[in-house]
Amino acid sequence: MNRIKVGIVGTGNIGTDLLFKVQRSEVLECGIFAGRNPDSEGIRKAQELGVSTSVDSIKAIQDNPKCCDIVFDATSASVHQQNAPILKKLNKYVIDLTPSKIGKMCVPAINMRECLKVSNINLITCGGQATIPIIAAIMKVHPDTEYIELVSSISSKSAGLGTRMNIDEFTQTTRDAIEKFTGVKKAKAIIVLNPAEPPVLMHNTIYAKIKKPQLSKLKKAINAMAGLIQKYVPGYKITLGPVAENGRVTTMVEVIGRGDYLPRYSGNLDIITCAAVNMAEAYAREKLLGKMGKRL
Numbered sequence: 001m002n003r004i005k006v007g008i009v010g011t012g013n014i015g016t017d018l019l020f021k022v023q024r025s026e027v028l029e030c031g032i033f034a035g036r037n038p039d040s041e042g043i044r045k046a047q048e049l050g051v052s053t054s055v056d057s058i059k060a061i062q063d064n065p066k067c068c069d070i071v072f073d074a075t076s077a078s079v080h081q082q083n084a085p086i087l088k089k090l091n092k093y094v095i096d097l098t099p100s101k102i103g104k105m106c107v108p109a110i111n112m113r114e115c116l117k118v119s120n121i122n123l124i125t126c127g128g129q130a131t132i133p134i135i136a137a138i139m140k141v142h143p144d145t146e147y148i149e150l151v152s153s154i155s156s157k158s159a160g161l162g163t164r165m166n167i168d169e170f171t172q173t174t175r176d177a178i179e180k181f182t183g184v185k186k187a188k189a190i191i192v193l194n195p196a197e198p199p200v201l202m203h204n205t206i207y208a209k210i211k212k213p214q215l216s217k218l219k220k221a222i223n224a225m226a227g228l229i230q231k232y233v234p235g236y237k238i239t240l241g242p243v244a245e246n247g248r249v250t251t252m253v254e255v256i257g258r259g260d261y262l263p264r265y266s267g268n269l270d271i272i273t274c275a276a277v278n279m280a281e282a283y284a285r286e287k288l289l290g291k292m293g294k295r296l
Contacts, residue, residue: 003029004284007061007092009083010074011035011042011053013158013262014097014269018072019046020260021277027284028277031067034060045261058083065090069287070280073098077169084120093283094120095276099173108278109133109228110181116283124177125170126268127152127189129275130204130236130253132181133229137221138208138242138249139182147209148184150174153192155199158266167191202255202267203239213249218242222251232278233271234258 006028008015015035019042022028033046034054046053052067054060057075061067071092073080077100084102087094096103103120106112110133115121123129131150139145152174174189194200219242229236235256242251255267262269 002288003027004070004280004287005029005031005068006070006072006280007032007034007068008072008074009034009058009061010072010097011037011040011046012074013042013266014273015072015074016042016045017261017266017269017273018074018097018276019049019051021258021273022280023049024260025277025281027281027288028070032060032064034058058086061090061092062086069093070095070283072276072280077101088119092119095279096120096122097272097276098122099125099169101169101173101176105177105180106275106279107132107177107181108232108275108282109225110136112279112282115279116286121279123272123275123279125174126154126202126272127170127191127204128174128177129271130202130255130268131206132178133225134206134222134238134251134253135178135182135184135187135208137225138206138210138218138251139184141214141217141221142208142210143183145184145208145210146186148178148182148187149207150178150187150189151192151205151207152190152268153194153200153203153205154268155201155265156193156195157199158202158262158268159193164193199263199265201265202271204253204255206251206253208249208251209247210244210249211247213242213244215242215244215249218249226253233274235264235267235270 257270
């Protein structure tokens, strides 16, 4: 089968996990794996896989625009601010894995079709990917929900330099996305880096302030949404709830990584790379069908 070429900018944990997922894809092929650190493990892994690498970061794509049609930006929010206009000029489909808020906010389980029609999409944060669909399901049953609070707990070992540099952006971007996607009037997002040994799995606790919760309807809506997410994030599951106490509904979500490159406890990274590849594959399939149509 023909494949669409992707470029990965950023050779840290997220970029390298993307590389391994792309290697498994039936419709994607990595045309360039670019960063800045020649000694990074990601660069070494890519070279072992026979993938073209560069330490010129975004310039590698500028110098050879034909190397890819899709670009994953796995750098940082501040770096993506510099990369975005360059990639727009090059007419690339950009999947931004940083909390930059530059592109259209994207949660595949909610607005995939819309996001295939724009040139730059933003995958918000790992906490956003894990919980916004569930919160949207809650809001569909209870539009009267007054307040949503998210506490996302991840292993400190799975929080690399990029994650630690973007803590403020994580909380702000996640909160803004919750409010935008769900319509709740007020939301709050908290991230906890847990240093426990052995490393903990990613857990997300969602608190919703609802006066008279309809638990049976909520459970049905939440489980249906979880089923959609599991199609592209196999390790995603509801571990608690919804349960109600004193006007507060609690739901807990766990994410176990696929173990492609990262440890399985790094579900926080896995959910966002799974979402990214899911979007890239959807875009690639449309592009391939378009090419087939032209030949016919």
